[in-house]
Amino acid sequence: MARPVDVRGARAVEAAPRPAGAPVWAPAAGRRRVERAIGLALFVCAAVSVLTTLGIVAVLLYESVRFFAEVPVLEFLTGTRWTPLFEPRSFGVLPLVSGSLLVAVGAALVAAPLGLLAAVFLSEYAPARVRAALKPTLELLAGVPTVVYGYFALTFVTPALRRVGLEVDVFNAASASLAVGIMVLPIVASLSDDALRAVPRTLREAGYALGATRVDVTLRAVLPAALSGILASILLAFSRALGETMIVMIAAGATPRLTLDPREGVQTMTAYIAQVSLGETPAGTVEYQSLFAVGLLLFALTLAINLASEAVVRRFREAYE
Secondary structure, three states: OOOOOOHHHHHHHHHOOOOOOOOOOHHHHHHHHHHHHHHHHHHHHHHHHHHHHHHHHHHHHHHHHHHHOOOOHHHHHHOOOEEOOOOOOEEOOHHHHHHHHHHHHHHHHHHHHHHHHHHHHHHHHOOHHHHHHHHHHHHHHHHOOHHHHHHHHHHHHHHHHHHOOOOOOOOOHHHHHHHHHHHHHHHHHHHHHHHHHOOOHHHHHHHHHOOOOHHHHHHHHHHHHOHHHHHHHHHHHHHHHHOOOHHHHHHOOOOOOOOOOOOOOOOOHHHHHHHHOOOOOOOOOHHHHHHHHHHHHHHHHHHHHHHHHHHHHHHHOOOOO
């Protein structure tokens, strides 16, 4: 049985006069100072992020404007030959764009089904102990250095593709796509798993109450409800694959080629940027400025994919009470 509380005694203590010289503020004023300091620190962090992004965009625009003063924009965007470092020079960026999209699409075709299946297993089928062991192990793939993936693609994936009968070049888009797909797989798996687990359990229980099997509930109730998160994870993985550098530098090659054949070697936008950034190209030349023009195009493509991801989330979001 609970003991009665002496409310009158507590009020008498609170109403007792304070000793002379005792601080009236103590806890409240101190907390306000700490909260203001924390708020200021958070604002500075946010401002640094915004200013860094604006600085990057400003540098890209400044150098790109100087580049487009010598190379027409239409020639840059529609040209099919990219030889800025050799004579006769040509600045058609389509071979770089096609190489980047070829690797990114191949990586998405690898990561999307495997990552989604892994997420479904972790969310709907795996026992708690298995999930606790598998999910951190899967996410360890994201911590492997990309240069390791690049040499893995060059020394293991390419010979394996040849052993199964594919006539691939030493440097080819197929092995780079497989390696990049493995690298971005944790993004799809982890974000899709979070989206699936965010679906209310009542939705599953309603399906089971109607006599549906676990497969029916997963395919017809849970997956449609989590569709926005799943599509967003795939688009984010695609954006990450589009910006990958080391893997494509090592495994895909350095030959700008306008092709849709993944067996051939290609050069991506990021690989070209890394190549020019080695320091062999004199600063201030049109070849050097082409680095920033390609970077600006890559920035625009990545921004468009991220905006599309947000639009997909808003379009297919399911709200539950």
